[in-house]
Structure formats: C-alpha cells, structure tokens
Amino acid sequence: GDSVTQMEGPVTLSEEAFLTINCTYTATGYPSLFWYVQYPGEGLQLLLKATKADDKGSNKGFEATYRKETTSFHLEKGSVQVSDSAVYFCALTSNTGNQFYFGTGTSLTVIP
Amino acid sequence: GAGVSQTPSNKVTEKGKYVELRCDPISGHTALYWYRQSLGQGPEFLIYFQGTGAADDSGLPNDRFFAVRPEGSVSTLKIQRTERGDSAMYLCASSLAGEVTGELFFGEGSRLTVL
Numbered sequence: 581g582d583s584v585t586q587m588e589g590p591v592t593l594s595e596e597a598f599l600t601i602n603c604t605y606t607a608t609g610y611p612s613l614f615w616y617v618q619y620p621g622e623g624l625q626l627l628l629k630a631t632k633a634d635d636k637g638s639n640k641g642f643e644a645t646y647r648k649e650t651t652s653f654h655l656e657k658g659s660v661q662v663s664d665s666a667v668y669f670c671a672l673t674s675n676t677g678n679q680f681y682f683g684t685g686t687s688l689t690v691i692p
Numbered sequence: 693g694a695g696v697s698q699t700p701s702n703k704v705t706e707k708g709k710y711v712e713l714r715c716d717p718i719s720g721h722t723a724l725y726w727y728r729q730s731l732g733q734g735p736e737f738l739i740y741f742q743g744t745g746a747a748d749d750s751g752l753p754n755d756r757f758f759a760v761r762p763e764g765s766v767s768t769l770k771i772q773r774t775e776r777g778d779s780a781m782y783l784c785a786s787s788l789a790g791e792v793t794g795e796l797f798f799g800e801g802s803r804l805t806v807l
Contacts (some may be wrong), residue, residue, distance in 0.1 A: 584734075616796075623696070624783070624797040626734070669734055678749065678798060680725070682734035 582607040586670045586683035593660055593690050601655040601686045603644075603670035611672040613637075613646050613653040614665070618667045627655075627668070660690045693719065696799035698784050704805045713769045717777055717786030724767050725796065726759055728781040735783055741767060767769045774806045 605611065615627040615637070617681030631661040633648035642657045653670060670683040697716040705711055716790035717724050724745050737751040744764045752758070756774075761767040771778055781803050783795040 616798075618794075623800040624796075625794045625798065629795070630706075679737050679740065679751075680735075681737070682727075684732070684734045 582611065582672060582674050582679075583682050584670050584672055584681050585658065586668075586686055588684070588686065590687040590689060591689070593644075595660045595690055595692050596660055597690075599655070599660045599664075599688070600667055601670075601688070603653045603683060604651065605651050605672050607651075607672055607674055609674055611674050612672070613644070614671040615642070615644055615653070615655050616669040616671055616685075618669065618685075620666070624669065626667040639676040660688070662687060662692055665690050669680045696784055696786055696797050697797035698782075700802055701800065702803045702805075704807065706774050706807050707774060707776060709773045709774050709806075711774055711804060713771075713782050713804070715767045715769070715784030715786075715799060717765065717767070717784070718797055719765075721786035721797070722764065723787045724761060725785045725787075726767070726769050727785065729781040729783055729801070731780075740770070769790055771804075774804075776806050779804055779806045 583606045585604050612631040614629045615623045617627045617687045618624045628639040629635040630646035636645045642654045644653050667687045669685045671680050673680045699714045718724045724741040726738040729735045739759050740748040756772045758770045781801040783801045785798045787794050787796050
C-alpha cells in the first residue's frame with residue numbers, strides 16, 4: 581500500500597543552519613506530495629506541496645522537489661530560524677483515492 | 693470562526709464509557725476526514741466523508757468506532773465501550789470537494805484519555 585517514510589528526529593539546529601529532512605514514499609500511480617507543519621499548540625497546516633514529478637514546492641523559505649526517480653520529497657531550508665521550531669510531516673495522496681498518508685513526523689528545535 | 697473547530701479539546705473518560713467527539717468543518721468544504729494521532733506518530737486515517745456519506749471508512753479500527761455527518765456539515769465521531777488503547781489525539785480535517793491534490797485544513801484536535 582501507499583506509505584511515507586521520513587527521517588526520525590528529533591533534530592536540533594543552531595539558528596541560520598541548513599536544514600534537510602528526508603522523506604521517501606511508496607505509491608501506486610502518480611501521487612501528490614506534501615509537507616505539513618505543526619507548531620506548538622496549533623493544528624497541522626500545509627507548508628508546501630508538489631503534484632507531479634520534478635515540481636518544486638516552496639513556502640516560507642522551505643523547498644522540496646518531487647523526485648520520481650528516487651521516490652523522494654526531501655524538505656530543505658537554507659537558514660533556519662527559532663520560529664521554525666515545530667514538527668514536520670511528509671504526506672502523500674494517491675490520485676486513485678482521497679486518503680492522505682502521513683509520515684511519523686520529525687521534530688525540529690532551532691536554538692538561538 | 694473561519695477554521696475547523698473540534699470539541700471538546702480534552703476528554704477524560706473511564707474504560708467502558710461512550711464518547712462523542714465533534715467536528716465543525718470550514719463552511720463550504722464538502723470533504724471531511726477523521727484521523728487519529730498517537731504520541732510520536734503521524735496522523736492515521738480513520739474515515740472520509742464526501743457530503744453526508746462515508747466514502748471510505750476503511751481506517752476505522754473496529755465496530756466500536758462510528759462516525760456520522762447527517763447534514764453534510766458537522767460530523768461526530770462516536771466511540772463505544774472505550775478502551776485504554778483508544779487514548780490519542782483525534783484530528784478532523786476538511787477540504788474542498790474533488791480536491792484530491794488539494795490542501796487539508798485541520799482542527800486543533802480532541803485529546804482523548806481513557807483511564
């Protein structure tokens with residue numbers, strides 16, 4: 581079945597460091613890929629998405645590129661801020677249905 | 693409010709009791725989802741409604757779990773004979789109809805604790 585695997589945390593970085601959170605997927609057909617973020621005390625919210633191969637999603641300085649050849653959708657940011665501290669979830673939805681499949685989440689803490 | 697609203701935010705109950713969790717989606721969103729999230733895990737799909745009907749209930753773990761959406765807006769997740777293993781955060785999300793590649797809008801969740 582469809583699934584998402586993302587790197588385990590927690591991740592602790594200093595402010596202005598480079599961030600990569602790895603995500604790989606297994607899916608039939610041509611899934612759409614997402615990164616959702618959960619800030620402390622808040623609900624999950626969409627960070628970025630890509631709906632077809634080679635698309636790059638971007639938002640708030642974060643980027644992720646849909647790589648079909650490596651079945652990956654790694655999240656990157658060149659310079660993290662304290663306000664980026666949150667839990668990040670990789671997710672996919674198959675074009676054959678309406679289910680969203682989420683990874684287990686990666687907790688990020690950015691220290692000043 | 694403009695977002696997805698879930699009540700109660702916290703519910704503590706005893707083993708064997710009946711529980712209802714409510715979700716009020718964003719106005720105009722015909723698709724509604726229930727997820728369950730255990731500590732340290734990602735959201736796990738339970739059920740998906742398109743309008744009033746359950747289009748996919750394959751994620752409900754057993755027949756103690758049931759969900760309704762009688763008027764195509766508010767939904768209630770019902771858990772009978774609760775067990776300690778049911779303790780989790782229950783998340784509701786809504787989206788525009790037909791937006792398979794679209795965005796889910798989540799509520800802040802209802803945390804259920806079964807003693």
